[in-house]
Amino acid sequence: MIGNLAKMIFGTPNDRKIKATWPAVHRINALEPQFQALSDDQLIAKTRELQARAQKGEPLDNLLVEAFANCREGARRALGLRAFDTQLLGGIFLHEGNIAEMKTGEGKTLVATFPAYLNALAGKGVHVVTVNDYLAKRDAEWMSKVFTQLGLTTGVVYPFQPEPEKRQAYAADITYATNNELGFDYLRDNMKASLEEMVQRDHFYAIVDEVDSILVDEARTPLIISGPSQxxxxxxxxxxxxxxxxxxxxxxxxxxxxxxxxxxxxxxxxxxxxxxxxxxxxxxxxxxxxxxxxxxxxxxxxxxxxxxxxxxxxxxxxxxxxxxxxxxxxxxxxxxxxxxxxxxxxxxxxxxxxPENVTLASVTFQNYFRLYDKLAGMTGTAATEAEEFAEIYKLGVVEVPTNRPIQRVDEHDRVYRTADEKHAAVIEAIREAHGRGQPMLVGTTSIEKSEMLSRLLTDAGIPHNVLNARQHEAEAQIVADAGKPGAVTIATNMAGRGTDIQLGGNVEMKVMEALAADPEAHPDAVRARIEAEHAADKQAVLNAGGLFVLATERHESRRIDNQLRGRSGRQGDPGRSLFFLSLDDDLMRIFGSERLDKVLSTLGMKEGEAIIHPWVNKSLERAQAKVEGRNFDIRKQLLKFDDVMNDQRKAIFAQRREIMESGEVSEIAADMRHQVIDDLVDEFLPPRSYPEQWDVEGLKKAAIERLNLDLPIVEWAAEDGVDQAAMLERIEAASDEYMAKKAEQFGGDTMRQIEKQVLLQQIDSKWREHLVTLEHLRSVVGFRGYAQRDPLSEYKTESFQLFEGLLDSLRGEVTTNLTRIRPLSDEERAEMMRQYQDQLTAQQESMRPQHEEADGGAATAAAPGFDETDPATWGNPSRNDPCPCGSGLKFKHCHGSLV
Structure with missing residues (x-):
């Protein structure tokens, strides 16, 4: 009571945020005439000015008003869309690193351009994240017109994209991509051997569209790159x-x-x-x-x-x-x-x-998106998950007011005793709405149930479309038609994202269809005819009551129900939403349907009657909140385990990057070698021990195995005054001298490359083994709970011990490998060349019968200066040219197959 009174007097925290942000919107509006007067070139010049100020260190907050005013004018010219004040409001909240909850139809795709443009001025790249490849490509193509108008570049990332094209897309000012592709590229980059091969750059700022889907629903499953094990x-x-x-x-x-x-x-x-x-x-x-x-x-x-x-x-x-x-x-x-x-x-x-497949690299979406310096998100439904966003991602949720007041009528749920009674009522409600020309979106919780309902509608003779998420392009088309008079569209909860349901149908889609059917028609005439037809259809739908959203079941998450309900009533349109439930539904069955069934029987409800009461709605919302809380606890526990691995992952990836960025890694290799020597001396000549307790023979043998050095350790130990420190110093000096001679043999540049490759290979190898061990450890520690020991605490302790073991093993392997490499002798080179020559001859003999006829060439004399053992003398023939050896074969079938 007191809380409600305080809200009435002071407003909610959300109201106060909105009120505090309106002055910035008013300042942007005040600049509109000034920016409308600029030419196209002057808009780009304004971008360059803002970029220069940002990159000199001026805070982006100081540039916000001018940047948003410039972006609004750019969008008006490029797309013919002038952003509403509420869209500017949403853009400001996104720039501040919040989740902007904006209802369906409020233009979130355009909203993202404002913070993306402002943050791109810093020159570090902005990522706009979508839920599927179709939307990434569509939004990039659509919004790139705005960014091009303002002098910025746009890229899009998609699966199986050529590496050079992908690198260019990430180098753009604003990059559109899916969450999956961003995560996989991050993992792949941290398996590359050089900086030049990497495609991603800074994780500076990301705007996540459908943030609840990506950061909550899909966050349960980690991204994994796997490969065959040893x-x-x-x-x-x-x-x-x-x-x-x-x-x-x-x-x-x-x-x-x-x-x-x-x-x-x-x-x-x-x-x-x-x-x-x-x-x-x-x-x-x-x-x-x-x-x-x-x-x-x-x-x-x-x-x-x-x-x-x-x-x-x-x-x-x-x-x-x-x-x-x-x-x-x-x-x-x-x-x-x-x-x-x-x-x-x-x-x-x-x-x-x-061989079994093992994890080569993995990351959860929670830990990937926490890499960004600043994160923001957009969705129509985030308030129910506000606690999770705040705790996991440090993201606040701000409900942005709609541009026009919502006129949708949300009716109380109707609860029937059996599923058959519910389905009969659903069919009757659809028949009634279809008869008066009201478009309907019928929500189901699974593809199986949508197909079952489709069969019932077919039996009832009601024409309809079934929408599922298998083909995004088809989804967009069906959703575009879902607002036509009398249209009935059955959809699963996953469906219907990215394209608004417009009353009367989507004009742009109709125009594209008409022009595709008759390419010779004049576009303006086609548009005029379709707009006239659309106006009549829209008025008919408005008269029928707008879009009717009918749901056949409650989902365990209120957010999914709100997403479906939010398809109706966009931009102040009239609309209606109604949920039909039965005691056989999963949620009702799990949460006490037996007791409710007894109550309904006692009331003497007849078959086909429904119970309708606000208390039922409240009871269901409480049940949904419990399920949401349980799911959040599960995700939170999973994240706690992954956080342990994430700290280790970041350490390994940072070490790899340091090695790749460094032109000189011999110091790292030397530090590792010295640490190995320290450990050997501590193992065989323990601290605070007497010389007679030393295992000098063991140390001598270990130096041969680990350092490839046969040193007079026994003789050194026999000298007077030689302690552990002196022994350590002598072994280190001998090791440094040995490696310096090895560097001279190879040459400085070659040795640096060898050291870098050995370091990277060993890091990757050890990390892969470590990931497998952690997976096995995770399955083992779960049983510790039976012994009253906390599995998470056990996992932290033992994974840290394993990581320390990984680092020790890494130092040892790198040191052993580097001390054992050597240049080939002349005899070994000659032997390798002989083996190569034998292989070449055998390959020619095996290929000659099957290719001579196909090549159609006769044997000739070898080209002048041709030397079989030296590819440099072969010239530069193309694959289909005659081989310079004179065999008569094509180069690709002869010597070309060996290079």
């Missing part, structure tokens, strides 16, 4: 060999969950067997973090033997394990079990083990 056949076979020894007291099976775990006795038994077999290194326990992968594959071997049986879950045919569909009994060719389970079954059946 060959682990020996590990699978070794672990499989232990399975016949296993006894009932060693394991527990849960057939319902299809899971297997080792008991305490099983752990002890297998730890000893693995140590004896050399699978576990000495001094390493089975449940140490470093053993995670071994434990994972041991459990998978156990599952393969105890839960998967030949001729039940799979068969072996032609040396291949093929899964059987448990429902149909058919073979599922090409399908494989994940996480090494299929490989465990292959080891059990003693067939060839195929």
């Amino acid at each position: 060959d682990r056949s020996d590990l699978y076979r070794t672990l499989d060999a232990f399975m016949p020894e296993i006894r009932p007291e060693h394991f527990k099976i849960d057939e319902k969950a299809r899971s297997a775990t080792l008991t305490e006795e099983g752990n002890e038994y297998f730890e000893q067997r693995l140590l004896q077999a050399g699978v576990l290194p000495e001094n390493q326990r089975l449940y140490d973090p470093e053993s995670t992968t071994i434990v994972h594959h041991l459990v998978q071997a156990l599952r393969a033997h105890k839960l998967y049986h030949r001729d039940q879950q799979y068969i072996v045919r032609d040396g291949e394990v093929m899964l059987i569909d448990e429902f149909t009994g058919r073979m599922m060719k090409g399908r494989r079990l994940s996480d090494g389970l299929h490989q465990a079954i292959e080891a059990k059946e003693n067939v060839e083990i195929q």
Whole structure:
């Protein structure tokens, strides 16, 4: 009560934000006559002036009023659209790093141009993110006219785009792309070997369209780039060999969950067997973090033997394990079990083990979009997820007022006892609205239910369109026609984005269709005729009550329901929305439909009657809020786990970038080598130990293995006054001298390239192994909860230990590789050339019979100066020219196949 009274007096926080921002809009409006007087060249000159001021350090906030005024005039000239004041308001909130909640039909695509233009002045690039490739291309093509008018460049990124074109798109002032492609390009860039190959630049500012879909709905699934793993056949076979020894007291099976775990006795038994077999290194326990992968594959071997049986879950045919569909009994060719389970079954059946696919790189959308210095978003429905946006992304949600007051009537839900009664009522409501010429958008929660409703409408003789999200171009066309008099459009919740439902139909779409059907028709005459027809159709729809949104079920998220409802009543149009529910619906069934069914029976409701009351709406909203809260908790927990990996990912990616940016990495390599030497000295000559306790023989052997140096360590240790520090200094000096000589042998530039490539290769290799281990660790720590230990805390601790191990291993591998490389001797070069010559001859012999006739050439003398062992003497023939060796073959079929 008091809260409501305070809102009436002081306004809501949202109202206060709106009120504080209106003065900026008024200042932009005051500049409009001044900018209208500028020529096209002067608009571009204004952009250059603003760019110069921004790049000299003037805050973008200071440029906002002039930039928005310039952009509004550019849009008016390029598109014939003058932005409403509420669109300017939305643009300001986007620039400030908020989510602007704007109703359907308020022109969000145009709104994005204002903050995009302003932030592009800084010269660091702006990303406008859309939900699919069709909208990315459409919006880029449409809005590029505005940016071109203002002197800025626009790019669009799409899948399978050629690398040079993609690099150019990212280099543009404003780049349109989907969230998926941005994330994958980020991962791919951090697998490249040089800066020149990377396509993305700064993560400066992003505007996310349909922000609730991208940052909430799609954020549940990480982006993953995978590839074949290294060959682990020996590990699978070794672990499989232990399975016949296993006894009932060693394991527990849960057939319902299809899971297997080792008991305490099983752990002890297998730890000893693995140590004896050399699978576990000495001094390493089975449940140490470093053993995670071994434990994972041991459990998978156990599952393969105890839960998967030949001729039940799979068969072996032609040396291949093929899964059987448990429902149909058919073979599922090409399908494989994940996480090494299929490989465990292959080891059990003693067939060839195929490599499993492993994660090469991954990132969640939450962590990708938090890379940006500033983030903003647009949607028609964000208020219900405001807590999540604030907590995860530090984004505020501002509800921007509509340009015209909303006239849509939102009716109370109608609840029926059974699904059949509900469907009958839905068909009758559609028949009634269709009869009076009112267009309808009928919302369903799945494609299956939309097709079922389509069959009912077909039986009832009501013409309609079914809209799903399979083809975005078709979606745009169907939505454009959905506002025609009497149109009935069935849509799933995913459908209907990117194109507004305009009452009477979409004029632009009709004009394009008419011109495509009759290319010789005069465009102006066609437009005039269609606009006249459209005016009559629109008036008929207005008289019928505008667009009627009828939903056949409540979604578990209020946001999805609001998206559907928001399709009606755009730009002050009349409209109506109504939800039809039954006690058989998923949401009603889960949240106490039995009790409600008893109440309805007690009231003596007849078949076909509905209960309509505001209390029902409130009760459903509370149920939806509970589900939303539960889903948020799940996403938040997943993010906490991913944050642990994200810190490590950023450290690795930053190290890669530092190496690629550095012209000289020998200092990094030297630091790694010195750290390895420090660790060796600490291991074999422990601090605060006496010389007689030193393992000098072990240190000498380790120096040969790790540093490729045979040093007189035993003799040094025998000298008087030599302590650990002196020994460390001597080994480091010998190592530095050895590497300096190696650099002289190769030459400075060559050695720098070798060091850089070895560093990058080892970082990538170790990171890939680490990702696999973390995946296995994630599956293992979940069971720690049964022991009253927090899985997240365990994951943090052990993943940090694993990361430290990764860094130690990385230093060791880089050092060993760099100390062992050497230039080839003359004899080795000659041997390589002989092998090359033999390969060349064998290849020519194998190709000559099959290509001589096709090439149609006769053997001739070799070209002057031709030397088989030196490609530099071959000239520069094209692929289809005769080979200069005189064989008569085309170059591509002869020596050209070897270069």
